[in-house]
Amino acid sequence: MPDKCLFKQLVRHYYFILFIVIRGISMTVKISPLAPKTFAKLPPIKGVRLQTTEAGIKYKGRTDLLFIIFDEAANVAGVFTRSKCPSAPVDHCRKILSHGVARGVVINSGNANAFTGKNGIATTEATAKAAADCLGSKPQEIYLASTGVIGEPMDASRFTGLLPEMAKNAKEDKWLDAVKAIMTTDTFPKLATRTIDFDGHPVIINGIAKGAGMIAPNMGTMLSFIVTDAPVDAAILQEILSDKVRDTFNAITVDSDTSTSDTLLLFATGTANKEIKSLTQKNDPRYQALAEGVYEILHELSLQVVTDGEGAHHLIEVRVEGATTNEAAKTIARSIANSPLVKTAVAGEDANWGRVVMAVGKAGVEADRDRLAIWFGPHRLAVDGERDPHYSEEEASNYMKGTHIVIKADIGLGNGCATIWSCDLTKEYVEINGDYRS
Amino acid sequence: MPDKCLFKQLVRHYYFILFIVIRGISMTVKISPLAPKTFAKLPPIKGVRLQTTEAGIKYKGRTDLLFIIFDEAANVAGVFTRSKCPSAPVDHCRKILSHGVARGVVINSGNANAFTGKNGIATTEATAKAAADCLGSKPQEIYLASTGVIGEPMDASRFTGLLPEMAKNAKEDKWLDAVKAIMTTDTFPKLATRTIDFDGHPVIINGIAKGAGMIAPNMGTMLSFIVTDAPVDAAILQEILSDKVRDTFNAITVDSDTSTSDTLLLFATGTANKEIKSLTQKNDPRYQALAEGVYEILHELSLQVVTDGEGAHHLIEVRVEGATTNEAAKTIARSIANSPLVKTAVAGEDANWGRVVMAVGKAGVEADRDRLAIWFGPHRLAVDGERDPHYSEEEASNYMKGTHIVIKADIGLGNGCATIWSCDLTKEYVEINGDYRS
Numbered sequence: 001m002p003d004k005c006l007f008k009q010l011v012r013h014y015y016f017i018l019f020i021v022i023r024g025i026s027m028t029v030k031i032s033p034l035a036p037k038t039f040a041k042l043p044p045i046k047g048v049r050l051q052t053t054e055a056g057i058k059y060k061g062r063t064d065l066l067f068i069i070f071d072e073a074a075n076v077a078g079v080f081t082r083s084k085c086p087s088a089p090v091d092h093c094r095k096i097l098s099h100g101v102a103r104g105v106v107i108n109s110g111n112a113n114a115f116t117g118k119n120g121i122a123t124t125e126a127t128a129k130a131a132a133d134c135l136g137s138k139p140q141e142i143y144l145a146s147t148g149v150i151g152e153p154m155d156a157s158r159f160t161g162l163l164p165e166m167a168k169n170a171k172e173d174k175w176l177d178a179v180k181a182i183m184t185t186d187t188f189p190k191l192a193t194r195t196i197d198f199d200g201h202p203v204i205i206n207g208i209a210k211g212a213g214m215i216a217p218n219m220g221t222m223l224s225f226i227v228t229d230a231p232v233d234a235a236i237l238q239e240i241l242s243d244k245v246r247d248t249f250n251a252i253t254v255d256s257d258t259s260t261s262d263t264l265l266l267f268a269t270g271t272a273n274k275e276i277k278s279l280t281q282k283n284d285p286r287y288q289a290l291a292e293g294v295y296e297i298l299h300e301l302s303l304q305v306v307t308d309g310e311g312a313h314h315l316i317e318v319r320v321e322g323a324t325t326n327e328a329a330k331t332i333a334r335s336i337a338n339s340p341l342v343k344t345a346v347a348g349e350d351a352n353w354g355r356v357v358m359a360v361g362k363a364g365v366e367a368d369r370d371r372l373a374i375w376f377g378p379h380r381l382a383v384d385g386e387r388d389p390h391y392s393e394e395e396a397s398n399y400m401k402g403t404h405i406v407i408k409a410d411i412g413l414g415n416g417c418a419t420i421w422s423c424d425l426t427k428e429y430v431e432i433n434g435d436y437r438s
Numbered sequence: 439m440p441d442k443c444l445f446k447q448l449v450r451h452y453y454f455i456l457f458i459v460i461r462g463i464s465m466t467v468k469i470s471p472l473a474p475k476t477f478a479k480l481p482p483i484k485g486v487r488l489q490t491t492e493a494g495i496k497y498k499g500r501t502d503l504l505f506i507i508f509d510e511a512a513n514v515a516g517v518f519t520r521s522k523c524p525s526a527p528v529d530h531c532r533k534i535l536s537h538g539v540a541r542g543v544v545i546n547s548g549n550a551n552a553f554t555g556k557n558g559i560a561t562t563e564a565t566a567k568a569a570a571d572c573l574g575s576k577p578q579e580i581y582l583a584s585t586g587v588i589g590e591p592m593d594a595s596r597f598t599g600l601l602p603e604m605a606k607n608a609k610e611d612k613w614l615d616a617v618k619a620i621m622t623t624d625t626f627p628k629l630a631t632r633t634i635d636f637d638g639h640p641v642i643i644n645g646i647a648k649g650a651g652m653i654a655p656n657m658g659t660m661l662s663f664i665v666t667d668a669p670v671d672a673a674i675l676q677e678i679l680s681d682k683v684r685d686t687f688n689a690i691t692v693d694s695d696t697s698t699s700d701t702l703l704l705f706a707t708g709t710a711n712k713e714i715k716s717l718t719q720k721n722d723p724r725y726q727a728l729a730e731g732v733y734e735i736l737h738e739l740s741l742q743v744v745t746d747g748e749g750a751h752h753l754i755e756v757r758v759e760g761a762t763t764n765e766a767a768k769t770i771a772r773s774i775a776n777s778p779l780v781k782t783a784v785a786g787e788d789a790n791w792g793r794v795v796m797a798v799g800k801a802g803v804e805a806d807r808d809r810l811a812i813w814f815g816p817h818r819l820a821v822d823g824e825r826d827p828h829y830s831e832e833e834a835s836n837y838m839k840g841t842h843i844v845i846k847a848d849i850g851l852g853n854g855c856a857t858i859w860s861c862d863l864t865k866e867y868v869e870i871n872g873d874y875r876s
Contacts, residue, residue, distance in 0.1 A: 085799030085807040115795045115807065117824025150792025151825050257779045260799055340778070340863075341695045341871055348872025354588025357553045358698055361523030369523040369553065386555025387589050425778075427865040433779055434786025 034307035034315055034403055034423075035188040040300075042193045042206045044172035045229045046271040047071040051170035052181035055159040058110030058148055063181035065159050067166040068105040068225065069135060074267040076102040076143070077237035079245050081262035088113045088120030089144040090261060092128065096140040100234030102267055103137035105225060106144050106163070109182050109210070111154040113146040114260040123156040130160035134167040145223050145263045147184055147210060179208040182223055185432055186210050186308055192300040196230075196293045198279075198286055203230040203272040205290075207297040211254070211305030222305070224249070224264045226297055230290060231270030231278040239282065240291045241266045248298035251330075252421045253337050254309035266294065306421045311428030314346050315421065319408045323416035328365040330418035335363035336407060343425035346405050351396035353381040360409055371412030376405065472745035472753055472841055472861075473626040478738075480613035480631045480644045483667045484709040485509040487608035490619035493597040496548030496586055501619035503597050505604040506543040506663065507573060512705040514540040514581070515675035517683050519700035526551045526558030527582040528699060530566065534578040538672030540705055541575035543663060544582050544601070547620050547648070549592040551584040552698040561594040568598035572605040583661050583701045585622055585648060617646040620661055623870055624648050624746055628662075630738040634731045636717075636724055641668040641710040643728075645735040649692070649743030660743070662687070662702045664735055668728060669708030669716040677720065678729045679704045686736035689768075690859045691775050692747035704732065744859045749866030752784050753859065757846045761854035766803040768856035773801035774845060781863035784843050789834035791819040798847055809850030814843065 048070060052063040078097050080090050106127055113120050128139035135142075146154070179189040190209040195202045209224035241264070249264060270278065279286050307315050318337045323329035336342055339359040345352035353374045360367050370385035377399045380388045399405075486508060490501040516535050518528050544565050551558050566577035573580075584592070617627040628647040633640045647662035679702065687702060708716065717724050745753050756775045761767035774780055777797040783790035791812045798805050808823035815837045818826045837843075 081799075082802075083796070083799030084801070084803075084805040085795050085810065112792075115792060115810075115820065115824060117808070117822065119824065150795055151820060152792075153825065257777050257793075257796060257800065260796055339695055340867070344868050344871035347868060350872065354550075354553060354590075355695075357523050357588055358521070358695060361519075361521030361698055362695065363522070364520075365522075367522040370555070372523065372553075382553060382589060384555060386553060386557065387591065425868060427868045429778070430782050430785060430863060430865045430868060433782035434788065 031187045032308045033313055036304065039176070039189060040191045040193050042175035042191055043204055045204055045206060045227055045269065046172070047269050048227055048271075049170035049172055050174040050178040051166040052174070052177050053162050053166055055108065055162055057108055057154065057158060063177070064109045065162065065166075066107045066178050066181040067131065067163060067170060068107075068178065069167060069170050070103050070267065070269055072269065072271065073101045073103055073141065074227070074269045075100055075232060075234040075237055076265060076267050077234060077241045078263065078265045079241060080264075081259055083260045083262075085115060085260050087146060087261040088116060088124045089146045090263060091121075092124040092144050093263060093265070096143070099140050101141055102143055103135050103141040104131050104143070105265065106131050106142065107182050107223065108146050108148075108159065109184050110148040111146060111152050112148045112150050112261050113154045114150040116151065116153050119153045123154050126156035126160055130156070130163050134164050143265055145261065147182065147223055147261055150260060175206060175208065179210070182208075182210045184210065185310055188308055190301050190304040190308070192297045192304075194293045194296055196289050198230050198272065198276050198289070201273045201276050203228060203276070205293045205297050207301050209301040209305055211308055222259055222262055224301055226266045226294065227269065228267070228290070229269050229272035231272070231276055232268035232290065233278060233280045236279055236282065236287065237266050237268055240294050244291060244295040244298050247419070248295065248302040251419060252302045252306045253334065254306065254312075254423055303421060306423050309423035310432045311426040311430075312423035313403070313426055314424040315404045316343070316346055316423060317404065317406045318420045318422065319406065319417070320411065321408065321417045322411040322413055323418075324366050324414040325416040326418055327416070329411070329416040330420070331365045332360055332363045332367070332409065332411065333418045333420040335359045336409065337420040337422035340425055342407075343422065346400070347424040347426045349397070349400040351376050351381065351393070351400050356407060356409060357382070360411070366413060367411055368413060373410040373412065375408040376400065377402075469625045470746045471751055474742065477614070477627060478629045478631050480629055480646075481642055482610035483642055483644060483665055483707065484610070485707050486665055486709075487610055488612040488616040489604040489608035490612070490615050491600050491604055493546065493600055495546055495592065495596060501615070502547045503600065503604075504545045504616050504619040505569065505601060505608060506545070506616065507605060507608050508541050508705065508707055510707065510709065511539045511541055511579065512665070512707045513538055513670060513672040513675055514703060514705050515672060515679045516701065516703045517679060518702075519697055521698045521700075523553060523698050525584060525699040526554060526562045527584045528701060529559075530562040530582050531701060531703070534581070537578050539579055540581055541573050541579040542569050542581070543703070544569050544580065545620050545661065546584050546586075546597065547622050548586040549584060549590050550586045550588050550699050551592045552588040554589065554591050557591045561592050564594035564598055568594070568601050572601050581703055583699065585620060585661055585699055588698060613644060613646060617648070620646075620648045622648065623748055626746055628739050628742040628746070630735045630742075632731045632734055634727050636668050636710065636714050636727070639711045639714050641666060641714070643731045643735050645739050647739040647743055649746055660697055660700055662739055664704045664732065665707065666705070666728070667707050667710035669710070669714055670706035670728065671716060671718045674717055674720065674725065675704050675706055678732050682729060682733040682736050685857070686733065686740040689857060690740045690744045691772065692744065692750075692861055741859060744861050747861035748870045749864040749868070750861035751841070751864055752862040753842045754781070754784055754861060755842065755844045756858045756860065757844065757855070758849065759846065759855045760849040760851055761856075762804050762852040763854040764856055765854070767849070767854040768858070769803045770798055770801045770805070770847065770849065771856045771858040773797045774847065775858040775860035778863055780845075781860070784838070785862040785864045787835070787838040789814050789819065789831070789838050794845060794847060795820065798849070804851060805849055806851060811848040811850065813846040814838065815840075
């Protein structure tokens with residue numbers, strides 16, 4: 001009955017086109033003006049299969065469940081939120097991390113499974129068990145992450161039944177689908193990839209992330225998953241991750257709010273090439289190459305998270321130099337990057353350096369008004385405790401019309417320096433977060 | 439020539455009516471929805487004369503300079519911003535405070551004289567000298583305060599010439615005019631008064647303040663001036679002020695930003711009645727009465743500052759109980775009160791208690807998710823680490839439609855408690871602060 005087939009195909013096409021049109025319209029309206037022009041295309045990694053589905057956890061008509069499967073056990077490292085009220089999935093991951101081995105990751109959007117009491121623990125246990133059953137592994141080899149509303153009970157039975165079919169259909173070439181399923185208020189998917197040399201063999205590092213709001217990671221970001229096919233010991237992975245998170249996901253802030261659910265996991269499958277010897281020592285010359293590759297992925301993803309900060313129109317890079325220590329520099333940089341008055345000034349494209357003085361002053365660490373100098377991009381606006389005599393309001397105002405604003409403060413006391421990335425505070429941020437739950 | 443007089447009167451009347459109409463229109467458009475229905479009418483204090491004028495420092499067509507004159511020397515106490523980059527007037531006041539005696543206060547709006555280097559110091563010196571010359575006093579008896587844009591040089595010659603005329607015309611009944619001259623983005627004047635009993639004689643305490651934005655006093659508020667006609671030693675005044683500021687001006691936050699210019703001064707003229715003996719000892723039974731009166735003024739003014747927070751639609755009262763210490767409770771309360779996500783949820787009238795959990799978790803002090811309970815007004819929404827089983831979304835949502843939102847968090851660990859007042863974060867806040875300088 002070829003006619004029936006044709007009809008079915010037409011129907012299928014119709015819905016597909018409708019989907020594209022609606023998605024297109026919603027993307028045009030909503031996408032961050034700072035979104036990258038193109039997205040990285042992540043190559044498949046051997047033995048890493050991904051599958052998404054619509055579990056209807058909160059959203060309708062979009063994917064909200066992601067299953068990442070490692071066909072052979074992968075080594076794993078992780079860093080998590082420092083919140084005193086972490087989510088149930090964060091508790092689960094922390095507990096199993098000492099095993100150092102992963103066979104799968106189950107991630108959902110729409111519900112954070114945070115502050116959900118015993119129900120939350122039951123949900124993580126049931127999910128880990130269901131996923132492990134699909135893969136013939138143990139629950140302590142299944143990592144979990146959830147993002148969305150806090151405090152809503154989440155019933156695992158809602159999606160555990162979907163995992164076997166997902167495991168069956170999972171494919172290696174679904175990285176873009178994967179990241180789309182874990183978006184909440186993100187307006188674009190966050191992806192990064194690098195290929196580096198390991199003993200003459202190419203090895204891949206793929207990374208995905210979600211961000212958008214509640215971003216002042218006191219450790220990592222919201223959710224981010226990095227996978228390499230290089231063979232690397234779990235302890236080495238952890239060392240690289242803990243080191244490289246400092247100046248990447250720990251150096252960004254959207255709104256100074258720290259999520260209950262921040263989770264950053266790094267996996268190594270060792271599937272690139274069986275001839276490559278495992279990386280087990282820090283003095284192995286390949287350590288630096290891998291660490292640099294991981295840093296680049298983390299840097300790229302964390303900047304994508306900031307540029308997709310809720311309502312963001314400007315990327316703000318705050319560089320502090322001349323503080324008494326690096327720690328003091330970071331405190332001052334955070335004070336500037338989190339100041340609502342600095343962030344609204346950037347939103348208004350106003351070179352209001354007086355608010356930078358205010359933010360330096362309130363940071364609480366050593367500063368001397370009369371040694372302070374402030375730049376907006378290449379323009380020095382203030383020096384030696386007063387307005388720069390050569391300062392041109394017109395030039396500074398022109399600079400503020402750009403989308404990447406660099407604010408530099410030289411404290412003039414020592415050699416401590418730090419950089420923090422943030423975004424501006426706009427009416428859209430208020431709009432998004434005044435309506436998020438309803 | 440009675441005709442000419444009548445004409446003059448008509449002209450005067452015409453401008454007065456025009457002023458009222460324009461003021462009325464602008465007030466209707468702009469005034470905070472949380473503004474008090476009536477303003478306190480401050481009684482004259484003997485020997486305290488006030489005068490305002492239009493110096494054109496930044497604003498046109500409104501008063502921006504206030505001269506407060508003490509005909510006889512008043513005792514004085516003060517607390518100031520803890521900013522590491524304080525304004526030149528703050529430096530001046532701090533320097534002269536040990537004298538403990540005041541003859542006048544010169545306050546301007548439109549320019550903060552902060553981060554203005556040597557020019558800023560020259561301006562404070564010239565202003566203090568000019569005011570002292572008018573009054574036959576010394577410069578170290580003249581207090582100064584400035585509020586407005588940071589980093590713009592301010593030339594004292596712009597207004598020092600106006601002071602002699604102001605001193606001549608100053609009157610005791612101009613408290614409302616006085617506070618209007620020091621407003622910046624305030625939408626209503628902040629006033630409070632009390633009369634208490636001192637040895638059978640009534641003594642007055644009058645207070646005025648300005649607030650609006652850059653409000654997270656790590657000590658006091660923006661600018662506030664309290665005057666009593668009771669006879670009180672400077673050391674006693676200082677003791678009362680330092681004690682009572684803690685739970686008033688130090689317990690409010692609009693945007694977590696601390697000004698370079700926060701100044702709170704308390705004066706005692708002793709002009710109420712010559713028969714009253716001076717208060718010089720803390721164990722004097724009148725100490726408590728005065729301290730309570732000052733507390734009430736500070737409390738009332740600080741709440742007025744919060745309800746006039748830039749763009750505020752809701753007053754937020756955050757009460758934290760059951761923390762390990764009072765200090766820990768205050769840290770948690772501040773974390774909730776400053777969280778952009780909590781503040782936007784209140785703006786959106788959304789009982790999003792999950793964000794309160796987040797803010798408790800990120801505060802960095804001891805907390806236990808599974809002992810935490812959260813109330814919005816009388817409604818308990820969460821208890822024992824999960825949503826309250828008896829929680830009604832409808833009741834909580836109705837509660838959020840009010841203008842005074844009480845958020846209570848019981849940490850369940852000890853007896854530490856604290857209250858912080860704040861306001862919501864609205865699109866108007868972003869609008870006001872994106873345009874402020876231009």
